[in-house]
Amino acid sequence: VSFSHPLALGLGALLGPLVVAYLVQSRLRRRPVPSLLILRVVAGVEASRRHLRRPTHLLSLLLAALALGAMALDAAGPRAAAAGPTTLVVLLDTSSSMAARDDRGLRFERALDELGRLVRALGPEDRVALVAAGPEARLVVGLTRDRERALREAHALVPAGSNAGLGEALRVGAGFCREPGAHLVFITDGAAPPPPVNGACALEVDAVGAPAANAGITTFAARAVDGPNLTEVLLGVEASGGGARKGLVTLTVDGAPVDAVPFALEPGRAADRLLRLSLPPGEVLAARLTVDGADALAHDDLAAAPLPRAGRTRTLLVTARPQGYLASALALAPRADLTVVAPSAALPAGPFDLAVLEALPRGALPEASHVAALGVDPRRFGVRPRALLKSPEVIRWAFGHPLMRFVELDKLNLASARLLEAPPGAEPLLEAPEGPLAVLITDGPRRTAVVGFAVDDSDLPLRVAFANLVANLVDWAAPWEPAGRTLALGETPSLQEDTRLVPLGGGGGALGPGGVPLQPGAFRLERGGRVEGIAVANLTAPGETDLRPRLPRDLAGPPALRGDGGMRLGLVLAALALLLLVLEQALPALRRARARRQQAAGAQPAGVFGARA
Amino acid sequence: MHVDRSLLREAALYAIAAAGPARGVRQGDRRSAHKGGGLELCEHRAYEPGDDLRRVDWNAWARLGEVLTRLYHEDRNLRVRVVLDASASMAFGRVRKIDRAGTLGAALALAALAGGDSVELACAGGTAPGLLRGHDPSALGPMLSFLERNEPAGLADGLPARLAAGARRDRVVLLSDFLVDDLLRERTLRALRASARAPVLVHVLSEEELDPDLGEATEARDAETGETLWLRSGPDARAAYQRALHGWLDALAARCAALGIVYVAAPTTADAAEVVRGPLLRRRVLRVDGAGGRP
Numbered sequence: 001v002s003f004s005h006p007l008a009l010g011l012g013a014l015l016g017p018l019v020v021a022y023l024v025q026s027r028l029r030r031r032p033v034p035s036l037l038i039l040r041v042v043a044g045v046e047a048s049r050r051h052l053r054r055p056t057h058l059l060s061l062l063l064a065a066l067a068l069g070a071m072a073l074d075a076a077g078p079r080a081a082a083a084g085p086t087t088l089v090v091l092l093d094t095s096s097s098m099a100a101r102d103d104r105g106l107r108f109e110r111a112l113d114e115l116g117r118l119v120r121a122l123g124p125e126d127r128v129a130l131v132a133a134g135p136e137a138r139l140v141v142g143l144t145r146d147r148e149r150a151l152r153e154a155h156a157l158v159p160a161g162s163n164a165g166l167g168e169a170l171r172v173g174a175g176f177c178r179e180p181g182a183h184l185v186f187i188t189d190g191a192a193p194p195p196p197v198n199g200a201c202a203l204e205v206d207a208v209g210a211p212a213a214n215a216g217i218t219t220f221a222a223r224a225v226d227g228p229n230l231t232e233v234l235l236g237v238e239a240s241g242g243g244a245r246k247g248l249v250t251l252t253v254d255g256a257p258v259d260a261v262p263f264a265l266e267p268g269r270a271a272d273r274l275l276r277l278s279l280p281p282g283e284v285l286a287a288r289l290t291v292d293g294a295d296a297l298a299h300d301d302l303a304a305a306p307l308p309r310a311g312r313t314r315t316l317l318v319t320a321r322p323q324g325y326l327a328s329a330l331a332l333a334p335r336a337d338l339t340v341v342a343p344s345a346a347l348p349a350g351p352f353d354l355a356v357l358e359a360l361p362r363g364a365l366p367e368a369s370h371v372a373a374l375g376v377d378p379r380r381f382g383v384r385p386r387a388l389l390k391s392p393e394v395i396r397w398a399f400g401h402p403l404m405r406f407v408e409l410d411k412l413n414l415a416s417a418r419l420l421e422a423p424p425g426a427e428p429l430l431e432a433p434e435g436p437l438a439v440l441i442t443d444g445p446r447r448t449a450v451v452g453f454a455v456d457d458s459d460l461p462l463r464v465a466f467a468n469l470v471a472n473l474v475d476w477a478a479p480w481e482p483a484g485r486t487l488a489l490g491e492t493p494s495l496q497e498d499t500r501l502v503p504l505g506g507g508g509g510a511l512g513p514g515g516v517p518l519q520p521g522a523f524r525l526e527r528g529g530r531v532e533g534i535a536v537a538n539l540t541a542p543g544e545t546d547l548r549p550r551l552p553r554d555l556a557g558p559p560a561l562r563g564d565g566g567m568r569l570g571l572v573l574a575a576l577a578l579l580l581l582v583l584e585q586a587l588p589a590l591r592r593a594r595a596r597r598q599q600a601a602g603a604q605p606a607g608v609f610g611a612r613a
Numbered sequence: 614m615h616v617d618r619s620l621l622r623e624a625a626l627y628a629i630a631a632a633g634p635a636r637g638v639r640q641g642d643r644r645s646a647h648k649g650g651g652l653e654l655c656e657h658r659a660y661e662p663g664d665d666l667r668r669v670d671w672n673a674w675a676r677l678g679e680v681l682t683r684l685y686h687e688d689r690n691l692r693v694r695v696v697l698d699a700s701a702s703m704a705f706g707r708v709r710k711i712d713r714a715g716t717l718g719a720a721l722a723l724a725a726l727a728g729g730d731s732v733e734l735a736c737a738g739g740t741a742p743g744l745l746r747g748h749d750p751s752a753l754g755p756m757l758s759f760l761e762r763n764e765p766a767g768l769a770d771g772l773p774a775r776l777a778a779g780a781r782r783d784r785v786v787l788l789s790d791f792l793v794d795d796l797l798r799e800r801t802l803r804a805l806r807a808s809a810r811a812p813v814l815v816h817v818l819s820e821e822e823l824d825p826d827l828g829e830a831t832e833a834r835d836a837e838t839g840e841t842l843w844l845r846s847g848p849d850a851r852a853a854y855q856r857a858l859h860g861w862l863d864a865l866a867a868r869c870a871a872l873g874i875v876y877v878a879a880p881t882t883a884d885a886a887e888v889v890r891g892p893l894l895r896r897r898v899l900r901v902d903g904a905g906g907r908p
Contacts (some may be wrong), residue, residue: 044845
C-alpha cells in the first residue's frame with residue numbers, strides 16, 4: 001500500500017495527547033465550599049499527589065482512537081501498490097443549471113471543489129483529463145500529470161447553455177476507457193440523468209446539486225402576422241421547486257416597456273401566452289422575468305427575440321386605366337415597387353408579391369403570392385358569380401382582417417356589384433344583405449381577394465378608407481425578412497472570419513473567451529465596423545430551468561475513487577465516542593441527582609439535621 | 614440577599630413569644646415588672662406625699678381608715694434583636710443560606726413589629742454590615758431594603774461583638790450556619806447567652822453541608838479563609854463525613870442546651886414556612902397572635 005499524502009499519517013500522533021487527556025488527573029477540579037470545618041475529616045492527601053487517574057471511560061477512548069486513526073488514514077490517501085497509475089477522466093457539467101445557487105450554495109463552485117478533491121487525491125504518476133459537457137462537448141485538458149493545470153482550466157470554465165453536448169462528452173470520455181486504471185467521473189448537479197456509456201469503464205456520477213426553487217422563461221419567439229407591424233409573441237414560463245408563486249414578465253423594446261404579462265407559477269406546470277403586439281420591426285424584443293420568491297437561476301430569467309422587418313412589395317397592376325385611382329395610389333405607396341401593365345400586354349417575369357387585377361390579363365394569371373381581383377370575372381379564381389346587384393348596400397365587412405384595418409365602408413355608394421358565391425374555406429370580406437360581395441381565398445401559399453365590383457364603380461376612391469385599403473394591400477403582401485440569427489448559449493458561434501458579436505446592452509448579453517455568448521441577450525453582428533444584423537442567444541431550455549436533481553438512485557452515490565469512506569467512518573466513530581463520553585459523564589451525575597431527590601423526598605429530608613428541625 | 618416576601622403575610626399573624634416580663638421602655642401590651650399606671654391592679658401601699666390623688670383607694674380608707682395608694686401593672690413592649698450572620702459561607706446552597714436567613718429574620722422582625730415590640734435588625738459581616746431599629750410595622754420596609762442590600766462576604770468573627778453590643782434584650786435571635794471554629798463558636802454562644810434572657814439560635818444549613826458532593830476527588834477552597842484542601846471521594850468518605858456532621862451537630866445542640874439557648878434547625882432543603890410553623894412555634898420563639906395570651 002502506498003499513500004498519496006504520507007505526511008498526513010502524522011495525524012495519528014494526536015493519539016498520544018488524546019490518551020494522556022483521558023488519563024491525566026484533572027487538577028483543575030476545584031470548587032469553593034462554605035467551610036472546611038467538617039470537611040477536614042475527608043481530607044485526602046494522597047489524592048492530590050496522583051497525576052494519573054484510573055481510566056474510567058475506556059470505551060469512548062477506544063472509539064475516539066479509532067476515529068482518529070480512520071481520519072488520518074483517509075487523509076493519507078492509501079492506494080493499493082499493485083493497482084498501477086490511475087487515469088482520471090472528469091466530465092464536468094457546464095450547462096446553465098450549474099450556475100444556479102441552490103440551498104447549499106453555488107453549484108459550479110461545489111463542482112470545482114469536488115474536482116479539486118478528486119484531482120488532489122491522485123498520485124504523482126496518475127493522469128487526469130477534463131471534458132466540459134455543456135451545449136457542446138469540449139476536451140478542456142487532455143491526459144496530463146499536471147494536476148494544477150487541469151484545475152486552472154476548470155476554474156476558467158463558465159457554465160452556460162443547455163446540456164445538449166452531454167452525449168458527445170460521454171463519448172469523448174469513454175474514449176479514454178482504454179487507458180490503464182481509467183475512472184470516468186461525471187460531476188453534475190444531476191438535473192439531467194446521463195445516458196449509458198458505451199465504453200470499457202463504468203460512469204461514476206458525483207452529484208453536487210441540491211433542491212432549488214426556480215422559475216424561468218422556457219419559450220420566447222416573435223413572428224410577423226398579417227398586418228402592419230403586427231407581431232405575434234409566444235411566451236412560455238415554467239417553475240420548479242418551491243410553492244406557488246407569482247411572476248411577471250416585462251417586455252421591452254430598446255429599454256422601453258411595451259407590455260407586462262403576469263403569470264401564476266405552479267411548480268412543474270408550464271404556462272404559455274400568445275400575445276399580439278404592434279411592435280417596431282427590426283428591433284429586439286427583450287423579456288425579463290421577475291418572481292416573488294426564490295429564483296435560483298438567472299440565465300433563464302432573460303430572453304430576447306428579434307422582431308421581423310417587412311421588405312418591399314413587388315407589385316403588379318393589370319389595368320386598362322394606368323392613370324386611374326388605383327394606379328395612382330399604388331404608385332404613391334412607399335414600400336411598393338409597382339409595375340403597371342395593360343391587359344393586352346405581355347406580363348413581365350415574376351414572381352410578384354402582389355398582383356392587383358383591375359382587368360384580366362391575356363393568357364395565364366401572373367405569378368404572385370397575393371392577388372387582389374377587383375371587378376373581374378371571379379370564375380378565373382374558382383368563385384361562382386351570382387346576380388348583379390344594383391346599388392347594393394354594404395352591411396358588414398371583416399374589419400378585423402389585416403386587409404380591412406382602418407377601412408370604413410359605412411354608407412359606401414356602389415353603382416353595381418356582383419354577388420359572389422363563396423367557395424368552401426373562403427372568408428367573406430364584404431357582405432350585402434343578399435350575400436358576399438368580396439371573399440378571401442387561401443390556396444396553399446397563394447391568397448386571393450376577389451371583389452365583386454371595380455373601384456371606379458364606387459365612391460371608395462373619394463374616401464380616406466381607400467388610402468388605408470391600398471396601404472393594407474401592400475403590407476398584406478409584403479415579404480418578411482429574416483429576423484436575425486439565433487445563437488446557442490454557451491456554444492461557439494459559427495461566424496464568418498471577420499464578423500464579431502457585440503452585446504447590445506440592456507442588461508443581457510455577455511461574451512466569454514472566443515466570443516461565446518455566456519448570458520442570454522441580444523448582440524450586433526459587426527463586420528468591418530458595419531452592422532450586418534442582429535443575433536440573440538437564449539437559454540429557453542425547460543431541462544435547465546427545472547433544477548431538481550433527477551438522477552436515478554443507482555447513480556446518485558459519490559464516486560468510489562474519492563475514497564472519503566475513512567473520513568466518514570472516522571466522523572461516525574468520533575460522534576459515537578462523543579455520545580458515549582457524554583453518557584459516561586452524565587449517568588453518574590444523574591445518579592447523584594436522583595439520590596439527592598430521594599433524600600430530599602424521604603422521611604428525614606436533611607439527615608440528622610432534618611430530624612432536629 | 615433575597616427575601617421571600619410570600620412568607621411575610623403569614624408572619625404578620627404571629628408574635629414573638631416572651632420568655633418573661635417585658636423590659637422595654639415603651640408602652641406595650643406585655644406585662645412588665647414595672648408597677649405604675651396600668652390597667653390591672655397589682656397591690657396597695659401606704660400613701661406617700663406626691664402620689665396622684667386619683668390613685669388613692671377611698672374605699673380602703675373608709676373601711677380601714679388608712680390612706681392607701683393603688684399600684685397597677687405597667688404594660689411595656691419587648692426588646693427583640695435579630696442578628697444575621699452574613700459571612701461568606703452563607704452564600705452557598707441551591708437556596709442560599711443567606712436568603713433563607715434573611716427571609717426568616719424578616720419574618721421574625723415583622724412578627725415583633727406587628728406586636729408592638731421594639732426590633733433591632735443587625736447584620737454581622739457581609740457587604741453592608743450594620744443595624745437598624747424599628748418600633749412599628751412601618752419600619753419593615755427599610756429593614757427589607759437593608760437586608761436586600763447586603764450580600765455575604767468576609768468572616769464570621771464579628772458575631773460575638775455584634776451580639777454583645779448594647780443592652781441586654783428580651784429576645785435575641787441569631788440566624789447563622791455556625792461554621793466557625795471551636796473557639797469562636799464558644800465565644801459566640803456565650804455572647805448570645807449574655808445578650809438576652811431568652812436567646813435563640815436558628816441554625817441554617819444547606820445541602821452543601823448536609824450532603825456535600827464527594828463523588829470525585831476535589832480540591833476544596835474555604836470560602837471564608839481561602840484555605841484549600843484535597844478531599845477524598847467515594848462511599849467511605851461520605852460515611853466519614855456524615856459521622857463528623859452528626860457529631861458536630863450534637864455538640865452544638867448540647868452546648869446550646871447547656872447555655873439555655875433555644876436551638877432551632879432550619880435546613881434550606883425544607884420550606885421556610887415549615888420552619889416558622891414547626892420549630893419556631895414549637896420552641897415558643899413565636900406564638901399565634903391573640904391565641905396565646907399574655908405571658
